[in-house]
Amino acid sequence: MFHAIPARIEQRMEHLEAIDRTDRQDGTPKQARLRQVPPETGRFLALMASLAPPGPMLEIGTSGGYSSMWLSLACRQAGRQLTSHEVLPEKIAIARETVRLAGIEAYVRLIEQDGLEALRAADEVAFLFLDADKDRSMAYLELIGSRLVPGGLFLADNAISHRDKMERMIQAAASDPDLDSIIVPIGKGVLVCRRVGNMA
Numbered sequence: 001m002f003h004a005i006p007a008r009i010e011q012r013m014e015h016l017e018a019i020d021r022t023d024r025q026d027g028t029p030k031q032a033r034l035r036q037v038p039p040e041t042g043r044f045l046a047l048m049a050s051l052a053p054p055g056p057m058l059e060i061g062t063s064g065g066y067s068s069m070w071l072s073l074a075c076r077q078a079g080r081q082l083t084s085h086e087v088l089p090e091k092i093a094i095a096r097e098t099v100r101l102a103g104i105e106a107y108v109r110l111i112e113q114d115g116l117e118a119l120r121a122a123d124e125v126a127f128l129f130l131d132a133d134k135d136r137s138m139a140y141l142e143l144i145g146s147r148l149v150p151g152g153l154f155l156a157d158n159a160i161s162h163r164d165k166m167e168r169m170i171q172a173a174a175s176d177p178d179l180d181s182i183i184v185p186i187g188k189g190v191l192v193c194r195r196v197g198n199m200a
Contacts, residue, residue: 034091
């Protein structure tokens with residue numbers, strides 16, 4: 001489904017992958033690193049996004065726009081648009097360059113805004129990918145739970161690598177009668193939640 005990636009997107013992906021590798025090796029301060037998902041997680045995100053029901057598609061934690069490119073493939077296929085939120089000005093600048101160079105302006109809209117603020121204003125969400133501050137993960141779950149449409153998907157990265165910081169959210173999702181949830185051992189672990197209920 002996502003084997004034939006457009007050349008402009010593939011080139012930008014390779015560029016950000018190279019930066020990410022360097023960031024992890026040269027002592028770049030953690031806050032300044034891209035800290036993006038690996039390619040296998042990106043492909044998984046695109047697949048899951050392509051299965052989302054009708055409704056808004058959101059991303060919180062854009063960083064340089066790497067995962068946004070993967071999600072744009074699902075949006076391109078379905079004629080939809082992703083709204084991606086990033087709070088750090090230096091990261092949003094890189095993401096804007098990514099959107100332009102990858103040629104995905106029609107499929108990705110970038111907003112410089114805190115993720116929790118963005119989610120408080122959201123409603124009837126069909127898909128949310130969270131890759132932001134893990135210390136507030138429980139707050140994100142509490143907000144998204146009532147905002148997902150039936151069949152809506154909520155994915156959170158680092159469910160294995162940062163299990164200690166995300167444990168409350170993971171356990172709360174597992175015990176929520178309105179959610180089906182599972183941790184998929186891909187990349188650094190992705191928590192996948194689906195809102196229970198039939199789509200009207």
